Each structure stands twice: as C-alpha cells, then as structure tokens.
Amino acid sequence: MLKPKILLLHNHDNSWTPQALIEAEQNRQLVLEALHKFGYEVMDVKVYDSVTEALCPRQLDPREWIVFNWCEGYADRPWDYDGVTEELDRLGYHYTGAATWSHRVSADKGRVQAVLRAGRVPIPRGRVLQPADDLDWALFPAIVKPINQHGSYGIDRQAVVLDRQQLRQRLEYVMERYRAPALVEEFIDGREFQVSVWGNRPVDVLPEVELVFGNSLSWEERIYTCEMKFDHDGPLHFNAGFVCPSMLTPQLRAKIGRGCRAAYRAMRCRDYARIDLRVRGQRVYVVDVNPNPDSNCEAVLVLAASVVGLSYEEVVARITEFAVERWRVTQPPAKMKRSQQHEQPALVSKHI
Numbered sequence: 001m002l003k004p005k006i007l008l009l010h011n012h013d014n015s016w017t018p019q020a021l022i023e024a025e026q027n028r029q030l031v032l033e034a035l036h037k038f039g040y041e042v043m044d045v046k047v048y049d050s051v052t053e054a055l056c057p058r059q060l061d062p063r064e065w066i067v068f069n070w071c072e073g074y075a076d077r078p079w080d081y082d083g084v085t086e087e088l089d090r091l092g093y094h095y096t097g098a099a100t101w102s103h104r105v106s107a108d109k110g111r112v113q114a115v116l117r118a119g120r121v122p123i124p125r126g127r128v129l130q131p132a133d134d135l136d137w138a139l140f141p142a143i144v145k146p147i148n149q150h151g152s153y154g155i156d157r158q159a160v161v162l163d164r165q166q167l168r169q170r171l172e173y174v175m176e177r178y179r180a181p182a183l184v185e186e187f188i189d190g191r192e193f194q195v196s197v198w199g200n201r202p203v204d205v206l207p208e209v210e211l212v213f214g215n216s217l218s219w220e221e222r223i224y225t226c227e228m229k230f231d232h233d234g235p236l237h238f239n240a241g242f243v244c245p246s247m248l249t250p251q252l253r254a255k256i257g258r259g260c261r262a263a264y265r266a267m268r269c270r271d272y273a274r275i276d277l278r279v280r281g282q283r284v285y286v287v288d289v290n291p292n293p294d295s296n297c298e299a300v301l302v303l304a305a306s307v308v309g310l311s312y313e314e315v316v317a318r319i320t321e322f323a324v325e326r327w328r329v330t331q332p333p334a335k336m337k338r339s340q341q342h343e344q345p346a347l348v349s350k351h352i
C-alpha cells in the first residue's frame with residue numbers, strides 16, 4: 001500500500017520554562033520512535049517564526065510527504081493553530097488534525113457557541129457580553145470566559161459570578177486583562193467529563209474521562225481552573241484527578257456519545273478532538289470543543305485509548321493513518337498501482 005514519508009512538525013515557545021523544554025523534547029522523541037516503529041521515514045522540523053521558512057529550504061515534495069502536525073503556534077505567538085495550518089494549506093501539505101476553519105472558529109468562544117447551537121448540540125444558555133452592554137442577564141450562577149483564550153486561561157474561582165454586580169466586575173476584569181469580551185454561560189453544577197473523539201468515517205467516541213475533585217462538596221471547589229490545570233506544585237492541583245472509565249448508566253453514556261459526535265461534526269473536526277462537557281442530572285451540556293487537543297503521552301486522549309487496549313505508539317500511528325487516508329485519495333492511479341507491488345500490513349488493526 002502506498003506510504004508517504006512523515007514530517008514531524010513541532011514548535012518552540014519563548015514562554016516555556018527549562019522543565020517544559022525538557023518535557024517537550026522527551027515527548028518529541030516518543031512520537032519519533034512510534035513513527036519509526038510503524039515503518040515511516042521521518043524528518044522532524046522545528047518551527048520558530050514561520051512554517052514556510054522552516055520547510056521551503058528542505059524542498060520536500062507534498063506528494064511524498066505529509067505532516068504530523070504537533071505545532072501549536074510560533075515562538076512568540078502560542079496557540080496560533082490556524083496560522084500554522086494556513087501556511088501548510090498554502091504549501092500544499094496534507095496534515096494530521098483539524099483544518100484551518102475549525103482552528104479559526106475555536107479561537108473565538110462566541111463563534112464556537114454559535115456553531116454548536118446551529119448544529120443542535122446541547123449547550124448551556126449563554127451569549128457574548130462586555131461591560132458596556134445592558135446586562136439583562138438573570139441566570140446565576142454564571143461562568144464568564146474570555147472569548148479569545150485557550151486552555152482554561154481566564155478561568156479562576158472568580159470566573160463564576162452570583163449576581164449582576166459580580167458579573168459586571170468580571171466583565172470589566174476580562175476586558176482589561178484580555179482585551180476581549182466574554183462568553184457568559186449558565187454555570188452547570190454537575191459532573192465534568194473530557195471525552196476524546198477520533199476518526200472521520202466512522203467517528204469513534206473513546207471512553208469518557210471524568211474530572212473528579214477529591215472531597216470537595218461545594219460547587220465553588222468543582223471548577224477546573226487554570227491554576228489547578230497548570231500549576232503542578234500549587235495546592236489546588238491536587239484537588240483534581242481523572243477517572244477512566246467512569247461509572248455511567250448505558251442511557252447517559254449514549255447521550256454523551258450523541259452530544260460528542262454532534263459537536264465533532266458541527267465544528268468540522270478531523271482525525272481527533274476533545275469534547276468537554278458537564279452533566280446535570282440526566283442532561284448533557286457541551287461546554288467546549290478542542291479540535292487540536294494534547295496528544296503527548298499523558299494526554300486525556302492517550303488515557304482513554306489505553307482503556308481500549310491501545311498503546312501510545314498505536315495512538316500516534318492511528319492519528320497518522322487518518323491523514324494518510326486523505327493523502328492517498330490524491331495520488332495518481334498509476335503511482336498507486338506501482339506501490340501495490342510492495343504492500344505493507346495495516347498499521348493498527350484494533351477497533352474501538
């Protein structure tokens with residue numbers, strides 16, 4: 001079977017600490033080892049300021065190479081996912097993960113909510129507000145999220161407000177701190193899940209990963225804040241943990257699956273994504289869609305895949321296969337016929 005060569009595209013980030021640089025290098029080595037194990041010829045390329053500047057001098061033919069896109073932005077522009085994929089589109093490369101439209105929409109939480117609502121995805125009631133607006137909002141508690149942030153930035157204990165005065169104060173804080181309006185949503189006091197979805201045709205929902213908050217009983221202590229997520233030495237980090245698989249009734253698991261598939265389709269996700277949701281009673285609410293989630297060895301995606309028997313190497317191979325399928329469709333029939341003389345076994349044969 002026709003087999004491309006793989007470009008492992010990754011980025012430098014000027015804000016990374018020495019420890020973060022070490023972890024990034026360790027994870028990069030694991031991905032390289034996985035791709036080599038499954039028989040790919042691999043070249044890894046680091047991006048600083050421009051994908052074009054990183055790739056063009058190498059004169060790699062997009063008809064022979066595809067990109068394993070592990071690039072989250074640029075050295076001084078983290079999270080510029082759509083900038084990276086837009087460059088790859090111009091250069092003519094096939095790549096793993098979401099396309100530019102999905103990344104561009106996901107950079108604006110207000111647009112995400114509009115897309116999900118149009119796709120009839122179950123979401124909390126909410127809208128975009130700024131301090132100057134007439135605050136005719138009456139659903140409390142409410143959570144206030146900067147529309148232009150990613151990875152829980154802008155989410156702390158004060159992000160959940162109880163009345164209009166607190167709402168206005170939080171909107172003013174968001175505008176001053178992040179130079180952007182905020183998405184205001186009813187706060188769903190309930191169980192929280194991060195669900196990985198992958199594939200194209202068909203789309204598979206991996207086992208649900210539930211976020212648990214220790215012995216915390218009050219809703220104020222069940223908010224996955226930025227500090228809780230990223231400050232591994234802070235006191236709040238140890239208040240949260242992950243459980244997979246989670247205890248769910250078949251009916252609730254089916255509702256979660258339907259909601260996640262609907263969100264995946266509405267956001268035009270490709271290859272893999274993570275859907276964040278909350279469950280109140282028997283009602284499911286999608287609260288965020290990440291079309292380019294972490295895929296390092298400690299990621300939620302990898303935890304969920306391990307429950308169905310897939311190793312990290314197999315996760316990397318499966319993601320690669322999704323992009324290879326798109327690439328094969330574009331190959332000339334004559335080239336395909338010649339390649340079939342040297343067919344390779346399928347990379348990953350396990351099914352979810």
